[in-house]
Amino acid sequence: MRFSSSGASFLPFLPSLSGYTQELFRADDQTIKACSELAHLLPGKVFLEDTPEYAKEQTSYWLAQQRSLHPQCHVAPSSAAEVSAVIRVTTANEARFAIKSGGHTTVAGASNIAQGITVDLSRLSSVEPSDNGSTAWLGVGCTWLDVYRDPKVADAGLAVAGARVGMVGVGGYVLGGGFSWYSGRYGWTCDAVLEFEVVLANGEILRVNTHEHPDLFWALKGGGSNFGIVTRIKMPVFEQEDMYSSKAWYEQEYLDGVLSAIEAFNSKALDPDANLFMTIVYDRMYQLFRNVIMFVNTGANTSSSAFLDFSFPTLENSTSITDMGGVSASLDDYYNKPFRKEKFTLTFYNSAALMSRIAAIFRQHARVMHLDEKGPIAMTFQPLTASHLSAGNNALGFSAADGPLILFSLEVYWSSPSKDEYMRVHLQRIEAIMRQEAQNQGLLHPFIYLNYAARWQRPFESYGARNLKRLTAIREQYDPRRVFKDLQPGSVHL
16 A cells, blocks of 8 residues: 655744645555554553543644544553554554644644544653753653753752753654754754664664664654654753743834844854744734744843844833743743644845845735734744754764854634635745745755644755655665555655
Protein backbone atom coordinates (compact mmCIF):
# COMPACT_ATOMS: atom_id res chain seq x y z
CA MET A 1 0.00 0.00 0.00
CA ARG A 2 1.24 3.51 -0.77
CA PHE A 3 0.11 6.82 0.69
CA SER A 4 1.70 10.20 0.11
CA SER A 5 1.54 13.78 1.46
CA SER A 6 3.83 16.17 2.73
CA GLY A 7 5.31 26.08 16.47
CA ALA A 8 6.68 30.27 17.72
CA SER A 9 5.87 33.39 16.15
CA PHE A 10 4.13 35.79 18.52
CA LEU A 11 0.55 36.51 17.98
CA PRO A 12 -2.69 36.31 19.44
CA PHE A 13 -2.90 33.78 16.39
CA LEU A 14 -1.95 29.86 13.69
CA PRO A 15 -1.36 26.96 10.97
CA SER A 16 -2.65 24.77 8.21
CA LEU A 17 -4.18 22.22 5.90
CA SER A 18 -7.67 23.19 5.21
CA GLY A 19 -8.02 21.02 2.15
CA TYR A 20 -6.92 17.77 3.75
CA THR A 21 -9.28 14.89 2.99
CA GLN A 22 -8.48 12.23 5.58
CA GLU A 23 -12.14 11.93 6.49
CA LEU A 24 -12.73 10.27 3.13
CA PHE A 25 -11.10 7.16 4.63
CA ARG A 26 -13.09 4.64 6.63
CA ALA A 27 -11.59 2.23 9.12
CA ASP A 28 -10.89 -1.06 7.39
CA ASP A 29 -10.94 -4.49 9.01
CA GLN A 30 -7.17 -4.42 9.56
CA THR A 31 -7.34 -1.16 11.52
CA ILE A 32 -10.23 -2.43 13.64
CA LYS A 33 -8.27 -5.64 14.24
CA ALA A 34 -5.15 -3.69 15.22
CA CYS A 35 -7.11 -1.61 17.75
CA SER A 36 -8.59 -4.78 19.22
CA GLU A 37 -5.17 -6.45 19.51
CA LEU A 38 -3.71 -3.34 21.14
CA ALA A 39 -6.58 -3.19 23.64
CA HIS A 40 -5.72 -6.72 24.79
CA LEU A 41 -1.98 -6.02 24.79
CA LEU A 42 -2.22 -2.65 26.59
CA PRO A 43 -5.32 -2.78 28.83
CA GLY A 44 -6.56 0.64 29.90
CA LYS A 45 -4.48 2.40 27.26
CA VAL A 46 -6.63 2.06 24.12
CA PHE A 47 -9.67 4.32 23.77
CA LEU A 48 -12.57 4.12 21.33
CA GLU A 49 -14.87 6.92 20.25
CA ASP A 50 -17.50 6.41 22.94
CA THR A 51 -15.08 6.84 25.86
CA PRO A 52 -14.33 10.03 27.85
CA GLU A 53 -10.60 9.50 27.34
CA TYR A 54 -11.09 9.58 23.56
CA ALA A 55 -13.13 12.79 23.82
CA LYS A 56 -10.46 14.40 26.00
CA GLU A 57 -7.75 13.52 23.49
CA GLN A 58 -9.75 15.02 20.64
CA THR A 59 -9.92 18.39 22.41
CA SER A 60 -6.19 18.51 23.16
CA TYR A 61 -5.13 19.64 19.68
CA TRP A 62 -4.06 23.22 19.03
CA LEU A 63 -5.37 23.13 15.47
CA ALA A 64 -9.17 22.88 15.28
CA GLN A 65 -8.92 21.00 11.96
CA GLN A 66 -7.16 18.18 13.80
CA ARG A 67 -10.00 17.89 16.29
CA SER A 68 -12.37 17.05 13.44
CA LEU A 69 -10.33 13.97 12.44
CA HIS A 70 -11.69 10.92 14.25
CA PRO A 71 -9.38 7.91 14.57
CA GLN A 72 -10.65 4.40 15.06
CA CYS A 73 -8.78 4.41 18.37
CA HIS A 74 -6.38 6.45 20.47
CA VAL A 75 -3.49 4.46 21.96
CA ALA A 76 -1.54 5.88 24.92
CA PRO A 77 1.66 3.90 25.59
CA SER A 78 3.68 4.84 28.68
CA SER A 79 7.14 3.47 27.81
CA ALA A 80 9.40 2.89 24.83
CA ALA A 81 8.68 -0.84 25.15
CA GLU A 82 4.96 -0.16 24.80
CA VAL A 83 5.58 2.13 21.81
CA SER A 84 7.53 -0.75 20.28
CA ALA A 85 4.56 -3.05 20.80
CA VAL A 86 2.21 -0.49 19.24
CA ILE A 87 4.30 -0.07 16.11
CA ARG A 88 4.72 -3.85 15.72
CA VAL A 89 0.98 -4.49 15.90
CA THR A 90 0.14 -1.50 13.71
CA THR A 91 2.58 -2.41 10.94
CA ALA A 92 1.70 -6.11 11.08
CA ASN A 93 -1.88 -5.12 10.29
CA GLU A 94 -0.85 -2.42 7.77
CA ALA A 95 -2.98 0.05 9.70
CA ARG A 96 -2.53 3.76 9.06
CA PHE A 97 -1.43 5.82 12.05
CA ALA A 98 -0.42 9.25 13.34
CA ILE A 99 1.96 10.15 16.16
CA LYS A 100 1.06 12.86 18.69
CA SER A 101 3.55 14.44 21.08
CA GLY A 102 2.07 17.81 22.06
CA GLY A 103 -0.39 18.22 19.17
CA HIS A 104 0.86 21.71 18.27
CA THR A 105 1.64 21.05 14.60
CA THR A 106 0.76 23.57 11.92
CA VAL A 107 -0.34 20.77 9.55
CA ALA A 108 -3.73 19.11 9.95
CA GLY A 109 -3.45 15.33 9.87
CA ALA A 110 0.15 15.28 11.05
CA SER A 111 -0.70 14.13 14.59
CA ASN A 112 -4.27 12.85 14.26
CA ILE A 113 -5.82 10.61 11.63
CA ALA A 114 -9.32 9.82 10.47
CA GLN A 115 -10.29 6.18 10.98
CA GLY A 116 -6.72 5.13 11.68
CA ILE A 117 -4.74 4.77 14.91
CA THR A 118 -3.51 7.84 16.77
CA VAL A 119 -0.55 7.04 18.99
CA ASP A 120 -0.67 9.55 21.84
CA LEU A 121 2.70 9.94 23.57
CA SER A 122 1.44 12.22 26.38
CA ARG A 123 2.12 9.54 29.01
CA LEU A 124 5.82 9.65 28.12
CA SER A 125 6.09 12.69 30.34
CA SER A 126 8.99 12.05 32.68
CA VAL A 127 11.65 14.69 33.39
CA GLU A 128 14.80 13.00 34.73
CA PRO A 129 17.78 15.24 35.56
CA SER A 130 21.15 13.54 36.01
CA ASP A 131 22.64 13.24 39.49
CA ASN A 132 25.05 16.10 38.83
CA GLY A 133 22.33 18.32 37.32
CA SER A 134 24.11 18.80 33.99
CA THR A 135 21.70 16.86 31.74
CA ALA A 136 18.11 15.64 31.74
CA TRP A 137 16.09 13.04 29.88
CA LEU A 138 12.80 14.55 28.70
CA GLY A 139 9.82 12.43 27.71
CA VAL A 140 8.42 13.61 24.38
CA GLY A 141 4.91 13.72 25.84
CA CYS A 142 5.86 16.70 28.01
CA THR A 143 4.98 20.20 27.02
CA TRP A 144 7.83 22.64 27.50
CA LEU A 145 5.93 24.32 30.33
CA ASP A 146 5.82 20.90 32.04
CA VAL A 147 9.62 20.79 31.76
CA TYR A 148 10.21 24.34 32.97
CA ARG A 149 7.92 23.92 35.98
CA ASP A 150 8.90 20.39 36.93
CA PRO A 151 10.10 20.63 40.56
CA LYS A 152 13.30 18.74 39.71
CA VAL A 153 14.14 21.55 37.26
CA ALA A 154 12.50 24.68 38.66
CA ASP A 155 13.30 24.10 42.34
CA ALA A 156 16.94 23.44 41.45
CA GLY A 157 17.15 26.73 39.53
CA LEU A 158 17.80 24.95 36.23
CA ALA A 159 16.79 25.71 32.65
CA VAL A 160 16.62 23.93 29.29
CA ALA A 161 16.88 25.56 25.85
CA GLY A 162 13.33 24.68 24.82
CA ALA A 163 10.31 26.31 23.19
CA ARG A 164 9.27 29.88 23.84
CA VAL A 165 5.57 28.91 23.99
CA GLY A 166 4.86 26.61 26.92
CA MET A 167 2.06 24.55 25.37
CA VAL A 168 4.34 23.24 22.59
CA GLY A 169 5.27 19.56 22.92
CA VAL A 170 8.87 18.44 23.32
CA GLY A 171 8.98 15.84 20.54
CA GLY A 172 7.86 17.47 17.30
CA TYR A 173 9.42 20.80 18.26
CA VAL A 174 12.93 19.31 18.54
CA LEU A 175 12.59 17.14 15.42
CA GLY A 176 11.71 20.27 13.41
CA GLY A 177 14.70 22.25 14.69
CA GLY A 178 13.36 24.32 17.57
CA PHE A 179 13.76 28.06 18.21
CA SER A 180 14.43 29.01 21.86
CA TRP A 181 15.23 32.14 23.85
CA TYR A 182 18.74 30.70 24.10
CA SER A 183 19.26 30.28 20.34
CA GLY A 184 21.67 33.22 20.13
CA ARG A 185 23.99 31.33 22.45
CA TYR A 186 23.26 27.66 21.69
CA GLY A 187 21.65 27.62 18.23
CA TRP A 188 18.57 25.61 17.30
CA THR A 189 17.26 23.47 20.14
CA CYS A 190 18.11 20.34 18.15
CA ASP A 191 21.77 21.45 18.16
CA ALA A 192 21.85 21.01 21.94
CA VAL A 193 20.45 17.45 21.95
CA LEU A 194 22.85 14.91 23.43
CA GLU A 195 20.92 11.73 22.72
CA PHE A 196 17.62 10.39 21.39
CA GLU A 197 15.75 7.24 22.36
CA VAL A 198 14.04 6.03 19.17
CA VAL A 199 11.69 3.19 18.26
CA LEU A 200 12.19 2.02 14.68
CA ALA A 201 9.49 0.68 12.36
CA ASN A 202 10.49 -2.91 13.21
CA GLY A 203 10.05 -2.20 16.93
CA GLU A 204 13.76 -2.02 17.75
CA ILE A 205 14.64 0.54 20.44
CA LEU A 206 17.84 2.51 19.81
CA ARG A 207 19.94 4.96 21.78
CA VAL A 208 21.12 7.46 19.18
CA ASN A 209 24.00 9.91 19.72
CA THR A 210 27.31 11.04 18.22
CA HIS A 211 28.85 7.61 18.87
CA GLU A 212 25.92 5.25 18.28
CA HIS A 213 24.08 5.65 14.97
CA PRO A 214 25.60 9.11 14.31
CA ASP A 215 23.96 9.31 10.88
CA LEU A 216 20.50 8.92 12.41
CA PHE A 217 21.46 11.37 15.17
CA TRP A 218 22.17 13.98 12.49
CA ALA A 219 18.96 13.20 10.57
CA LEU A 220 16.71 13.56 13.61
CA LYS A 221 17.93 17.13 14.09
CA GLY A 222 15.53 18.70 11.61
CA GLY A 223 14.37 15.59 9.75
CA GLY A 224 10.96 15.29 11.40
CA SER A 225 9.14 11.99 11.91
CA ASN A 226 10.53 10.18 8.86
CA PHE A 227 12.81 7.74 10.68
CA GLY A 228 11.14 6.42 13.82
CA ILE A 229 9.21 7.37 16.93
CA VAL A 230 11.34 9.37 19.34
CA THR A 231 10.32 8.60 22.93
CA ARG A 232 12.91 10.47 25.03
CA ILE A 233 15.43 13.23 24.41
CA LYS A 234 18.54 13.93 26.48
CA MET A 235 19.32 17.63 26.80
CA PRO A 236 21.88 19.71 28.69
CA VAL A 237 20.52 21.74 31.58
CA PHE A 238 22.13 24.81 33.05
CA GLU A 239 21.69 27.30 35.84
CA GLN A 240 18.78 29.62 35.10
CA GLU A 241 19.12 33.34 35.60
CA ASP A 242 16.17 35.67 35.83
CA MET A 243 14.83 36.76 32.44
CA TYR A 244 13.91 40.26 31.35
CA SER A 245 10.73 40.33 29.26
CA SER A 246 9.07 43.33 27.64
CA LYS A 247 6.31 43.90 25.09
CA ALA A 248 6.21 47.24 23.27
CA TRP A 249 3.44 48.47 20.95
CA TYR A 250 4.47 50.99 18.27
CA GLU A 251 2.51 53.48 16.17
CA GLN A 252 2.46 52.91 12.41
CA GLU A 253 4.46 56.11 11.83
CA TYR A 254 7.48 54.55 13.55
CA LEU A 255 7.31 51.20 11.74
CA ASP A 256 10.11 51.81 9.22
CA GLY A 257 12.39 53.01 12.01
CA VAL A 258 11.59 49.93 14.07
CA LEU A 259 12.32 47.66 11.09
CA SER A 260 15.68 49.38 10.60
CA ALA A 261 16.40 48.73 14.28
CA ILE A 262 15.58 45.03 13.78
CA GLU A 263 17.99 44.87 10.83
CA ALA A 264 20.73 46.46 12.98
CA PHE A 265 19.96 44.15 15.94
CA ASN A 266 20.33 41.13 13.66
CA SER A 267 23.51 42.21 11.89
CA LYS A 268 25.35 43.53 14.97
CA ALA A 269 24.36 40.63 17.26
CA LEU A 270 25.82 42.53 20.21
CA ASP A 271 24.39 40.33 22.95
CA PRO A 272 23.84 36.54 22.57
CA ASP A 273 21.34 36.70 25.46
CA ALA A 274 19.16 39.30 23.68
CA ASN A 275 16.11 38.14 21.70
CA LEU A 276 13.19 39.74 19.96
CA PHE A 277 10.46 39.13 17.46
CA MET A 278 8.00 41.53 15.89
CA THR A 279 4.38 40.78 15.08
CA ILE A 280 1.88 42.85 13.13
CA VAL A 281 -1.71 41.89 13.89
CA TYR A 282 -4.80 43.04 12.02
CA ASP A 283 -7.81 43.45 14.25
CA ARG A 284 -10.79 43.28 11.90
CA MET A 285 -13.28 44.30 14.56
CA TYR A 286 -11.56 47.66 15.02
CA GLN A 287 -9.87 47.72 11.59
CA LEU A 288 -6.51 48.41 13.22
CA PHE A 289 -2.99 47.10 12.70
CA ARG A 290 -1.08 46.56 15.92
CA ASN A 291 2.73 46.52 15.76
CA VAL A 292 4.25 44.75 18.76
CA ILE A 293 7.74 43.57 19.64
CA MET A 294 8.57 41.12 22.37
CA PHE A 295 12.02 41.64 23.86
CA VAL A 296 13.65 39.01 26.07
CA ASN A 297 17.07 38.94 27.68
CA THR A 298 17.96 35.60 29.25
CA GLY A 299 20.51 37.28 31.51
CA ALA A 300 17.92 39.71 32.93
CA ASN A 301 19.84 42.63 31.43
CA THR A 302 17.23 45.39 31.32
CA SER A 303 19.51 47.77 29.41
CA SER A 304 21.21 45.50 26.89
CA SER A 305 23.07 47.45 24.20
CA ALA A 306 21.30 45.23 21.65
CA PHE A 307 17.99 47.00 22.39
CA LEU A 308 19.19 50.62 22.39
CA ASP A 309 18.07 51.32 18.80
CA PHE A 310 14.40 50.74 19.78
CA SER A 311 13.95 54.03 21.63
CA PHE A 312 10.80 55.04 19.75
CA PRO A 313 7.63 56.29 21.46
CA THR A 314 5.31 53.43 22.35
CA LEU A 315 1.55 53.17 22.69
CA GLU A 316 1.99 50.71 25.52
CA ASN A 317 4.86 48.89 27.19
CA SER A 318 4.81 46.06 29.71
CA THR A 319 7.94 44.78 31.44
CA SER A 320 8.68 41.96 33.87
CA ILE A 321 11.54 40.04 35.46
CA THR A 322 10.59 36.38 35.32
CA ASP A 323 11.85 32.94 34.29
CA MET A 324 11.36 30.52 31.39
CA GLY A 325 8.10 29.25 32.82
CA GLY A 326 6.75 32.76 33.27
CA VAL A 327 7.64 33.92 29.77
CA SER A 328 6.32 30.78 28.07
CA ALA A 329 3.07 30.79 30.06
CA SER A 330 2.44 34.40 29.07
CA LEU A 331 2.66 33.46 25.40
CA ASP A 332 0.27 30.54 25.90
CA ASP A 333 -2.47 33.09 26.56
CA TYR A 334 -2.11 34.29 22.96
CA TYR A 335 -1.63 30.95 21.23
CA ASN A 336 -4.12 28.64 22.90
CA LYS A 337 -7.15 29.70 20.88
CA PRO A 338 -9.73 27.11 19.68
CA PHE A 339 -9.70 28.29 16.06
CA ARG A 340 -9.14 26.77 12.67
CA LYS A 341 -5.76 27.96 11.46
CA GLU A 342 -3.54 28.23 8.41
CA LYS A 343 0.12 29.21 8.39
CA PHE A 344 3.09 29.54 6.07
CA THR A 345 6.70 30.60 6.41
CA LEU A 346 9.49 32.13 4.32
CA THR A 347 13.08 33.12 5.03
CA PHE A 348 14.72 36.36 3.87
CA TYR A 349 18.13 37.92 4.02
CA ASN A 350 18.34 40.68 6.62
CA SER A 351 16.81 43.84 5.09
CA ALA A 352 14.62 46.55 6.60
CA ALA A 353 13.51 47.62 3.12
CA LEU A 354 12.25 44.12 2.31
CA MET A 355 10.53 43.79 5.70
CA SER A 356 8.76 47.09 5.04
CA ARG A 357 7.57 45.85 1.65
CA ILE A 358 6.43 42.50 3.10
CA ALA A 359 4.49 44.35 5.81
CA ALA A 360 2.83 46.51 3.15
CA ILE A 361 1.75 43.42 1.19
CA PHE A 362 0.35 41.94 4.40
CA ARG A 363 -1.66 45.07 5.20
CA GLN A 364 -3.02 45.25 1.66
CA HIS A 365 -4.35 41.68 1.73
CA ALA A 366 -5.50 41.64 5.36
CA ARG A 367 -7.81 44.59 4.72
CA VAL A 368 -9.72 42.83 1.92
CA MET A 369 -9.88 39.23 3.19
CA HIS A 370 -13.15 37.93 4.61
CA LEU A 371 -11.90 37.41 8.16
CA ASP A 372 -13.72 36.41 11.33
CA GLU A 373 -14.30 39.33 13.66
CA LYS A 374 -12.58 37.49 16.51
CA GLY A 375 -10.14 35.52 14.39
CA PRO A 376 -7.04 37.63 13.72
CA ILE A 377 -4.52 37.51 10.92
CA ALA A 378 -0.92 38.22 11.87
CA MET A 379 2.63 38.14 10.53
CA THR A 380 5.93 37.86 12.38
CA PHE A 381 9.59 38.73 11.75
CA GLN A 382 12.16 36.77 13.78
CA PRO A 383 15.91 37.51 13.53
CA LEU A 384 18.23 34.56 12.89
CA THR A 385 21.74 35.66 13.84
CA ALA A 386 24.87 34.09 12.37
CA SER A 387 25.67 32.42 15.71
CA HIS A 388 22.17 30.92 15.86
CA LEU A 389 22.56 29.40 12.39
CA SER A 390 26.02 27.91 12.82
CA ALA A 391 25.97 26.54 16.37
CA GLY A 392 25.56 22.84 15.59
CA ASN A 393 25.69 19.93 13.17
CA ASN A 394 22.09 19.46 12.00
CA ALA A 395 20.17 18.60 8.84
CA LEU A 396 18.89 22.15 8.20
CA GLY A 397 21.66 23.07 5.79
CA PHE A 398 22.93 26.34 7.29
CA SER A 399 26.39 27.79 7.78
CA ALA A 400 27.50 31.03 9.44
CA ALA A 401 27.83 32.55 5.97
CA ASP A 402 24.05 32.34 5.54
CA GLY A 403 23.35 34.75 8.38
CA PRO A 404 21.91 36.98 9.45
CA LEU A 405 18.45 36.06 8.19
CA ILE A 406 14.82 36.88 8.95
CA LEU A 407 12.41 34.02 9.62
CA PHE A 408 8.95 35.14 8.51
CA SER A 409 5.56 33.58 9.20
CA LEU A 410 1.95 34.53 8.49
CA GLU A 411 -1.03 33.02 10.25
CA VAL A 412 -4.80 33.40 10.12
CA TYR A 413 -7.52 32.13 12.49
CA TRP A 414 -11.19 31.48 11.72
CA SER A 415 -14.12 29.45 13.01
CA SER A 416 -16.19 27.91 10.21
CA PRO A 417 -15.05 24.89 8.14
CA SER A 418 -16.81 26.53 5.20
CA LYS A 419 -13.93 29.03 5.04
CA ASP A 420 -11.15 26.43 4.95
CA GLU A 421 -10.57 26.48 1.21
CA TYR A 422 -10.93 30.26 1.01
CA MET A 423 -8.24 30.80 3.64
CA ARG A 424 -5.85 28.26 2.12
CA VAL A 425 -6.17 29.75 -1.37
CA HIS A 426 -5.62 33.29 -0.10
CA LEU A 427 -2.60 32.38 1.98
CA GLN A 428 -1.03 30.53 -0.95
CA ARG A 429 -1.60 33.62 -3.07
CA ILE A 430 -0.03 35.91 -0.45
CA GLU A 431 2.93 33.54 -0.07
CA ALA A 432 3.53 33.57 -3.83
CA ILE A 433 3.44 37.38 -3.94
CA MET A 434 5.81 37.74 -1.00
CA ARG A 435 8.16 35.08 -2.35
CA GLN A 436 8.29 36.87 -5.70
CA GLU A 437 8.97 40.21 -3.99
CA ALA A 438 11.91 38.75 -2.10
CA GLN A 439 13.22 37.09 -5.26
CA ASN A 440 12.95 40.34 -7.19
CA GLN A 441 15.10 42.03 -4.55
CA GLY A 442 17.59 39.15 -4.51
CA LEU A 443 16.84 38.57 -0.83
CA LEU A 444 14.96 35.24 -0.74
CA HIS A 445 16.68 32.45 1.18
CA PRO A 446 15.44 28.93 0.33
CA PHE A 447 14.98 27.72 3.93
CA ILE A 448 11.45 26.64 4.93
CA TYR A 449 11.17 26.05 8.67
CA LEU A 450 9.47 22.69 9.19
CA ASN A 451 7.70 23.74 12.39
CA TYR A 452 5.96 26.65 10.62
CA ALA A 453 5.52 25.14 7.15
CA ALA A 454 2.18 24.88 5.37
CA ARG A 455 1.08 21.61 3.80
CA TRP A 456 1.91 22.90 0.33
CA GLN A 457 5.48 23.89 1.26
CA ARG A 458 8.50 21.58 0.90
CA PRO A 459 10.79 22.11 3.90
CA PHE A 460 13.16 19.19 3.31
CA GLU A 461 13.96 20.31 -0.22
CA SER A 462 14.93 23.68 1.25
CA TYR A 463 17.77 22.02 3.20
CA GLY A 464 19.69 21.65 -0.06
CA ALA A 465 20.09 18.77 -2.52
CA ARG A 466 23.01 17.24 -0.64
CA ASN A 467 21.20 17.13 2.71
CA LEU A 468 17.98 15.86 1.12
CA LYS A 469 19.89 13.04 -0.56
CA ARG A 470 21.58 12.15 2.72
CA LEU A 471 18.29 12.24 4.65
CA THR A 472 16.65 9.98 2.08
CA ALA A 473 19.50 7.47 2.28
CA ILE A 474 19.26 7.41 6.09
CA ARG A 475 15.51 6.85 5.90
CA GLU A 476 16.06 3.92 3.53
CA GLN A 477 18.57 2.45 5.99
CA TYR A 478 16.41 2.73 9.11
CA ASP A 479 12.95 2.35 7.56
CA PRO A 480 13.50 0.26 4.41
CA ARG A 481 9.80 -0.65 4.19
CA ARG A 482 8.87 3.07 4.33
CA VAL A 483 6.45 2.51 7.17
CA PHE A 484 6.70 6.13 8.30
CA LYS A 485 5.82 7.30 4.82
CA ASP A 486 3.21 4.83 3.61
CA LEU A 487 1.36 4.15 6.87
CA GLN A 488 1.74 7.67 8.31
CA PRO A 489 0.03 9.63 5.52
CA GLY A 490 -0.45 12.94 7.31
CA SER A 491 3.16 13.55 8.32
CA VAL A 492 5.50 15.87 6.41
CA HIS A 493 7.54 13.49 4.27
CA LEU A 494 10.93 13.59 2.62
